[in-house]
Each structure stands twice: as structure tokens, then as C-alpha cells.
Amino acid sequence: MRIATFNINGIKARLEALLQWLGECKPDVALLQELKSTDEAFPAEPIEALGYNVATHGQKGFNGVAILSRHPIEDVVRGLPGDDGDEQARWIEATVCGDGRPVRVVSLYLPNGNPAPGPKFDYKLAWMARMRDRVGDILATEEPTVLAGDYNVIAQPEDAEFPDRWLDDALFRPESRAAFRRILYMGLTDAFRVRHRGKGHYTFWDYQRGAYQENNGIRIDYALLTPQAADLLEDAYIDAHIRSRERPSDHVPVVIELRDRG
């Protein structure tokens, strides 16, 4: 089963690019972030025409996450549990049953948190504490689960081309990295790092100053796997080449391959 995560930075602005990429990558499941669209305005029809079922959790103008799947989408949970007053659409999870075993998938868009310090940074850290509680519940199910999306955290210096430029940024602050580690060390596996080591592997490049041409990027999109999912991992890679296309997202997809049987 091929599962991809992709922060598309606006579904309406990116529809053609998304359809082209779906046709080329052919993921069984695509986890999308930053729809910047309500559920009503989400252009489901051209996506369904490519053979995908669609579950969205949208919001007007900002945020918004979705799950696309060739197989039926079941047991959908919209919104990160733990705060009924949180209006921001940053979390959707569901079970997808492929030809083999069922897999639980989460599409998440972790808050940016800038400027730090400040209320947005406080929201980021509170959101990560809430995510930690949810991950605990997910781990207890012992279902193979993929938690993928835009984590908005540069986990290690090697995840940035110029880490010294990010020292005061909410993506690289010690508090953000510690909160990311607290989640990871509950027993999750960073799928990409199973297959690739070292610097130079990025999922985001700023639109400004020719960042992509200089590979001035950061790795902030991750697929984290529960132990039962990590046991199924066959491959993980970044689809970086589509960043050089016309009107691209500032993020690129991260793709993993899970064994269907065995």
C-alpha cells in the first residue's frame, strides 16, 4: 500500500497540480493538508473521477485536512480530540482497508507557532501536548497506524540546509523539538529516516529568493509509524521534483510503501 502526505497550500489553487501528481504517483492513500477550503467548496468530483474516495475536514480560508483513498474510508474522526473549543481544522483520521490488512491513517497539520514566544507558540505547544495524549490512545489499539502530515518542526539540525537561520523560529525552538521528541519517543518511527540519512533531504522550500534552486530547504513533513506499521515498511521517499513545476505548493509529498501481507 502506497501512502503519501502532501501539504498542497490551497486545493483550489493546486487542483491541476494535484490531479497530475495523483496520476503519476498513484498513491493508494493521499493525506492532504492546508486545503484552505470548506468541505462544501472542496472539488471532490475530479478527484473521485480518478478513483478516490474523499473525506475532508475543512475550514474557510485556512488550515483544512483530507484523506483520499482508493479503498473505502471508515471510522472517520474529525478534529484532534481533547479540546472541544478548538475551531482549527488540523486533524482527520480514518481506517482504510486495502487488499490486505486495514491501516489507520491520520492527516495532520501541526500549528506553525510563529512568532515565538507568543499566543500562537503557546497554541502550538498545547496542540502537541494534546496530540501526545491521542497518540497514546492510538498506540494502545495496536492497529498499524500512519501519522503523516506537516509537523511544522525541524527535528534535527540536519533537517535544515542552514539551521543557524532557524534558531529563533517556532519550527526549530528547543520547546518545539522537545515536544516532537516526546511524541516520537512514545514508540513511533520516522519512516523517511529508516531509508535515508544525513543532510539535504527537504520537504519545504520558501517561495522567496530562489530557495529551491539553492536547496535552501527544511524537512518538516513526516510520516510517523506505530510499531505495527513500522513492521510493514518497505520504502520511503520525498517526491521533490514536482517543486520545480509551474505554480507549485511550497511543500512536496512524502511517500511510503507498506507491505500488504506478511
Added chain:
DNA sequence: ATGACTACGCCACGTAGA
């Protein structure tokens, strides 16, 4: 360098992203 891009809301620049 209070800069620079890009998308969105809803037609004028302000907010947000990272």
C-alpha cells in the same frame, strides 16, 4: 532589511504561512 513570494478573502490590501 519593517524587505522579499503566494493564497485567500472577496476587489484592497491585510493576514498568514514557514
